Amino acid sequence: xxxxxxxxxxxxxxxxxxxxxxxxxxxxxxxxxxxxxxxxxxxxxxxxxxxxxxxxxxxxxxxxxxxxxxxxxxxxxxxxxxxxxxxxxxxxxxxxxxxxxxxxxxxxxxxxxxxxxxxxxxxxxxxxxxxxxxxxxxxxxxxxxxxxxxxxxxxxxxxxxxxxxxxxxxxxxxxxxxxxxxxxxxxxxxxxxxxxxxxxxxxxxxxxxxxxxxxxxxxxxxxxxxxxxxxxxxxxxxxxxxxxxxxxxxxxxxxxxxxxxxxxxxxxxxxxxxxxxxxxxxxxxxx
Amino acid sequence: xxxxxxxxxxxxxxxxxxxxxxxxxxxxxxxxxxxxxxxxxxxxxxxxxxxxxxxxxxxxxxxxxxxxxxxxxxxxxxxxxxxxxxxxxxxxxxxxxxxxxxxxxxxxxxxxxxxxxxxxxxxxxxxxxxxxxxxxxxxxxxxxxxxxxxxxxxxxxxxxxxxxxxxxxxxxxxxxxxxxxxxxxxxxxxxxxxxxxxxxxxxxxxxxxxxxxxxxxxxxxxxxxxxxxxxxxxxxxxxxxxxxxxxxxxxxxxxxxxxxxxxxxxxxxxxxxxxxxxxxxxxxxxxxxxxxxxxxxxxxxxxxxxxxxxxxxxxxxxxxxxxxxxxxxxxxxxxxxxxxxxxxxxxxxxxxxxxxxxxx
Numbered sequence: 080x081x082x083x084x085x086x087x088x089x090x091x092x093x094x095x096x097x098x099x100x101x102x103x104x105x106x107x108x109x110x111x112x113x114x115x116x117x118x119x120x121x122x123x124x125x126x127x128x129x130x131x132x133x134x135x136x137x138x139x140x141x142x143x144x145x146x147x148x149x150x151x152x153x154x155x156x157x158x159x160x161x162x163x164x165x166x167x168x169x170x171x172x173x174x175x176x177x178x179x180x181x182x183x184x185x186x187x188x189x190x191x192x193x194x195x196x197x198x199x200x201x202x203x204x205x206x207x208x209x210x211x212x213x214x215x216x217x218x219x220x221x222x223x224x225x226x227x228x229x230x231x232x233x234x235x236x237x238x239x240x241x242x243x244x245x246x247x248x249x250x251x252x253x254x255x256x257x258x259x260x261x262x263x264x265x266x267x268x269x270x271x272x273x274x275x276x277x278x279x280x281x282x283x284x285x286x287x288x289x290x291x292x293x294x295x296x297x298x299x300x301x302x303x304x305x306x307x308x309x310x311x312x313x314x315x316x317x318x319x320x321x322x323x324x325x326x327x328x329x330x331x332x333x334x335x336x337x338x339x340x341x342x343x344x345x346x347x348x349x350x351x352x353x354x355x356x357x358x359x360x361x362x363x364x365x366x
Numbered sequence: 367x368x369x370x371x372x373x374x375x376x377x378x379x380x381x382x383x384x385x386x387x388x389x390x391x392x393x394x395x396x397x398x399x400x401x402x403x404x405x406x407x408x409x410x411x412x413x414x415x416x417x418x419x420x421x422x423x424x425x426x427x428x429x430x431x432x433x434x435x436x437x438x439x440x441x442x443x444x445x446x447x448x449x450x451x452x453x454x455x456x457x458x459x460x461x462x463x464x465x466x467x468x469x470x471x472x473x474x475x476x477x478x479x480x481x482x483x484x485x486x487x488x489x490x491x492x493x494x495x496x497x498x499x500x501x502x503x504x505x506x507x508x509x510x511x512x513x514x515x516x517x518x519x520x521x522x523x524x525x526x527x528x529x530x531x532x533x534x535x536x537x538x539x540x541x542x543x544x545x546x547x548x549x550x551x552x553x554x555x556x557x558x559x560x561x562x563x564x565x566x567x568x569x570x571x572x573x574x575x576x577x578x579x580x581x582x583x584x585x586x587x588x589x590x591x592x593x594x595x596x597x598x599x600x601x602x603x604x605x606x607x608x609x610x611x612x613x614x615x616x617x618x619x620x621x622x623x624x625x626x627x628x629x630x631x632x633x634x635x636x637x638x639x640x641x642x643x644x645x646x647x648x649x650x651x652x653x654x655x656x657x658x659x660x661x662x663x664x665x666x667x668x669x670x671x672x673x674x675x676x677x678x679x680x681x682x683x684x685x686x687x688x689x690x691x692x693x694x695x696x697x698x699x700x701x702x703x704x705x706x707x708x709x710x711x712x713x714x715x716x717x718x719x720x721x722x723x724x725x726x
Contacts, residue, residue, distance in 0.1 A: 259451035262418050267465030267516075268439030277464075281455045 110338040129339040142323045150298035152234035160242040165249030186244040194307035197236045226316035252286040368519035375424035384410045386576035399563040402573035444513035448525040452497040459493040462511045483515045523555045594709040608636045608674040621672030624651040627718040637702035643678035646695030655686040
């Protein structure tokens with residue numbers, strides 16, 4: 080009887096969690112074992128048939144490759160740039176607050192707005208890049224229309240958007256390091272690079288892993304820009320997993336197959352999170 | 367071999383002079399303590415010597431070489447920080463040999479030195495621990511080891527004992543002093559604790575508001591304070607300072623009748639150490655006990671004399687109810703006279719020893 084009060088307090092949050100997180104997850108898994116129902120042909124149990132179809136789906140493999148390429152291009156770059164920017168703005172420099180703020184600005188913009196901004200950069204002939212290139216006599220290029228450049232263009236934009244956000248975490252970590260450590264190293268004759276390599280970088284490791292987890296999830300989760308820029312094209316050259324799921328579910332109305340794709344995406348993210356947290360346990364607890 | 371000389375060193379932060387025209391010499395192999403209250407500029411002074419702050423004016427010489435504009439690592443000094451500044455992710459061993467690795471010393475030599483130093487500071491068993499797994503005293507030893515392994519002969523210490531508990535502090539005091547003498551290091555040691563200064567130093571530099579207030583051996587500072595500030599700062603409790611007035615038969619403590627010595631008292635302040643005052647059966651100066659504080663080995667009595675208050679230290683337990691009238695005695699040579707307005711020690715002929723007894 081005395082627990083009732085506690086349960087009552089938990090109920091609102093529990094309802095929201097179950098209604099919008101846990102039930103959909105379980106329902107998605109359940110649906111992935113059934114065919115898509117139509118008016119004439121009701122949904123029926125098909126076992127692993129959806130998964131077999133997925134294995135045979137060349138678009139799925141292309142989208143997965145795209146996504147891995149996208150992750151490999153954006154994650155290390157944005158982390159490295161974030162770390163560099165944090166070290167730079169952590170130093171004593173004029174108008175430090177202004178510099179910090181301007182690095183952080185891309186983070187507060189919605190992805191849709193950022194995509195529109197960069198659309199103007201990438202547009203052939205009248206876009207910023209082409210205008211700039213034309214000054215040096217470069218030929219116009221359809222950056223987003225060329226399958227060989229489109230994914231790189233998206234990656235550059237994403238790095239620009241993400242790095243400022245990660246910088247904030249690095250900045251916080253840097254400011255929690257006692258300044259005497261750097262002075263002690265200075266007296267011992269350590270160069271800036273040596274100090275960074277042997278002291279700062281290892282001490283930033285917990286932050287790096289935290290940022291790594293976030294960057295990984297983001298590289299699979301952030302697809303807003305595809306709606307504005309490419310819609311996954313040309314010929315799926317810039318299609319990413321989550322956007323493909325959206326297409327399958329709401330353009331092709333293959334809800335069962337979309338469920339199957341979702342289950343695969345969730346499993347992949349879960350596996351990555353587990354690997355990363357195991358690494359954190361092993362490598363980061365220097366204290 | 368490793369002498370530090372400061373010539374009129376000044377450090378400004380904006381309009382504020384944190385260090386103002388300080389000159390002193392730390393002779394080779396000596397233990398020099400920079401003593402002063404917090405915010406007096408003593409730490410800044412140490413950081414100037416280390417090269418962690420830029421000198422605004424003046425010169426710093428090490429072994430006759432001008433190092434004023436040299437970077438910290440070129441000055442061949444070691445430093446122990448108040449917070450120890452150990453690298454939290456490195457083991458004791460890695461912390462100690464950090465500087466040797468930076469300089470690219472061969473591993474064999476490194477290992478030889480490490481073994482020797484670990485022996486000296488008693489860390490041989492703890493070399494693979496991380497700083498978080500060490501006690502405060504052990505971390506202190508790691509910081510010391512890191513400072514002495516470079517064999518620089520000059521070691522700067524910034525309040526290295528202030529994070530330790532009282533008992534450990536006493537042990538480390540003895541140890542650091544012993545280490546300094548054994549290795550023949552020149553140490554410049556910053557502290558606000560006069561007990562550390564008195565017990566460890568060959569030479570004390572007392573600093574107040576960025577300037578040197580008095581400089582000398584601990585004995586000199588204790589026996590012959592140059593100013594009222596120095597008088598009050600040295601000793602626990604510090605020297606009593608009682609304002610004097612003119613009496614009919616000589617100088618008196620303000621509000622008191624009993625003449626202390628011949629001559630005028632107005633405009634002067636009398637200094638006398640609590641441990642140099644005793645309870646007399648007759649003669650001396652009349653006072654009234656205000657309170658008594660038992661410390662174990664001795665008792666600190668607070669006594670009202672005229673309008674002034676005075677502490678006296680008496681051995682053992684001395685029970686005196688507040689309000690008890692007492693008479694205080696002292697030797698003329700333990701009395702000091704200061705100029706009240708300037709705070710400086712009065713001229714020698716004005717000192718009680720030279721003035722003679724009060725008339726009548």
